Amino acid sequence: MNKKTLPPPPDFDSPEEAKDIIHFLWNKLAELEDRLNQNSRNSSVPSSQQPLHNKAKNTSSNRKKSGKKQGAQPGHKGHCRLLHPVEDSASVEQYLPNKICHCGGCVIPNRKPYKRHQIFDLPDISYTLVEHQIFKGECSWCGDKHQAELPESVPDVQMGPNLHSFIAIQATQHHQSIGKIQSMLKDVFQLNFSTGAISAAQGRVTEYLADTHTQIHDTVKVSKLIMADETSHQRNNDKRWMWAALSNNAAFFQINSGRNQHAAKRLLGEAVSHLLVTDQYSAYKYIDESKRQLCWAHILRNVIAIEESVCPENQKIGEKLALIAHSVFRCHHRYIEEKITESQYYRRLRGLRKSWLHWLKLGSYQCSKRYRGRCRNLIADDAMVWWFMDDPECPLTNNAAERVLRNYILVRKCCYVTRSYRGDQFRERMFSLIETAKLQQVSAYKWLREIVEHHMLKVDYQAPVFFSVNCRQ
Template identity: 30%
Template sequence: MSEIPAELLAEMTPAVRAFVASLLASMESQRARMQEEIDDLKAQVKRLTPQNSSMPPSTQHPHARPTPKPKSNSKRKRGGQDGHRRVVRQLVPIERCAEVHSLLPENCRRCGKVLTGADPEPIRHQVWELPPIEPVIVEYQRHRLICSGCGTSTCAALPCGVPTGQFGPRLLAFTGLLMGHFRQSKRRASLFLSDLLNLPCCPAASVKMQNRVSEALNQTYEDLKGLLANQGQLFMDESPTKQANQKAWLWTAVSSSFAVFAIFASRAATALPKLLGDQFTGIINCDRAKMYWQAKRLQWCWAHLKRDFQSLIDHHDHQVKRLGFDLKTPVETLFTLWHKYKSGASSWETFQTEVKPIRDQVDRLLLRGVFSENKRLIGMCNELYNHREWLWTFTEIQGLEPTNNTAERALRPAVIYRKLSFGTQSEAGSRFIERMLTISETCRLQKRSVYQWLTAAVEASLSGRPAPSILTDP
């Protein structure tokens, strides 16, 4: 009762005193409980790393102390091992060399006698070098002639495919790649063109080229986006970005042969039908974010789950830590069986048989967490158990993957771009980025040159023709 001034304490009846004392005790208990929760949350934040959470690796400071790994008993040194296949740059045919210099020794290196003749098999040493870069400038002289009959002047039109501006298709494609594929800013791209290629350029000109390239990609982008609804499986992920200092989200949907990126103002579930359409019935590989739950069938990412279980292991609560260890063991066995199947060492039917006891074991462990009365375990385990069919879709349908690594790899260049540029500054900039990322990743999946395809697409656009198909098997 020391918190109550003495003069007020003297005026209280015993009943009031008892009531106030109970209130103070309740407040103190609540304060202690809240402080405990705050301390626990602070400890969790300090423990979170890309290895035990969904935090991207780029969020970790480059000088952060790495998580200690168990020491390996292997005595191998770092680098190439004895017996590994040697990789060397092959010599090109002599006909391809711009210059060939025959070097003959004049005197014997031992006695000094003059040497004559030639070596039928000289040691060939080739040096690769960049040529002096000079832009190719083509001038079109449009004559204006006056009709002798009616006096009307007529000016010659530019040939089909010749741009009305000063930038040719290869230059447009190259500049688009600099900004959208190689993540250079408008100013850096213009400096590169000026300093290295001797092409006078300013940031405003690079923006004009960006818009021209974006226009050339529009129809191909929309065609790929329309194909998403018919895919049997898609890997999906999203990452925060900005547009004109407003928060936005960059989404990606990756199939086996192409990828589509889109920037929306929200991460809400309403973005999903905007990207996939209303008719999508396939399976989505994703993390456990709830906006994906509207899909008919999911495959939750086991790589995310491994990190979540590692987070339990890193917790200070022994009950939480114990369940984390118990969950991690069957997960490691699961991936061992999966890699064994993927390598061809076991059949699909064998894999399905061997994975059944693991599935039962994980389900039992999740139920243990549900009834643990531990607030750190109940929520996560309850969610996983109630939707446990989304954990095992890949064991029921052959050809599915257990992780969402495909989407994360596709999204990584976009995340690096965002960190370098802080997002886009306009609607047009967002459209360019989502189209360029789509073309870049699709060309990678198709194993084709993005520069060659982009040049062909820009040439087609300048000639009024549709862009060539980007899919080898549309």
């Protein structure tokens, strides 16, 4: 294998040529230094992938340490667990004071206890087993043979609906690999199933979730506000992408082979008629700028990168842009908290927007080559940067979409790659159900169990109300 070697040093015939070479190398060194200093504060590099010596600092430009100790502060309102209602299944032990006082009198206990102390514990966990015995028979007159058949409500597999749902939830919401699920079933429930049987159970759940996954997709696409984001996904040795689209009451996940405009259209549709909040990625450029708000969290990271550049000409412009971005966040939060009036809010935003464009124009020709393009792109996308001024309900960031992807990223780190197209479908459909259940404040396990029971036991199932409500909008 040939080792890479440096080219010979350049020759120069005059001091002017030498200055040009030094200037070129200096700019190259500055660009490499900026790349080396990338972290989660000034780029899209995840905090888990950056080295310890380059951990991101606090993103706030004026936030200082309070000097207070960790934990609850004096005057903090305490929180305690509420007492659980005493049901028929609860066991109650009552303790009465001594019947005779030390003076010889009779002690009469109060009707209500002065203190209630509850202890929660788990019962002995086991499994239930139902054996279905099917018989054959022979007619005593004609000799014809007859055999019974399993009812349609009896599954033709060894696992029941609850076990299917438990395996699927453990593999996604609780970040358990197939091997760990196999170990848990053996240790906790005394059940022995092969990894192939557990994988097959996940495949059946994938089939059962097909209609629900389509309904969630339809619900998201007709929502008035959508936030979108994407992260890497790997099937065997092939790199793919997990895309997420989020509305106020539903979250849809979809794995695509690429991170391109075709994948964005599969996720959001050819024509987006409602407001979309995304980062500056080019795959979303087919969407009209009147329907798109750029994420200010991504914009802030971009201008912080300019501020932290090693080149002095970048630092001043980046410092001003970062200050304006922080001011936008602070102004928006104060307006939401009703600390400033609507007229004050819009007057301040107009002033910030004017200053923002001024410093971007300076940066478009004064910054180094690495950052000139960022300034020019922000100028070109100015309408999408400030779209939230036209709609008070428009969020400044797509952080909500990044948060729903966080659970998937943890599974990706714990369970590694998928092995097949069915594995991709399992993850995208399960995470769509789990994150939608969180938004609806319902139990994902209970919802999944109802779907599995409907397909395995032929039990009637009614889709959640929000599906039909959103589809009529």
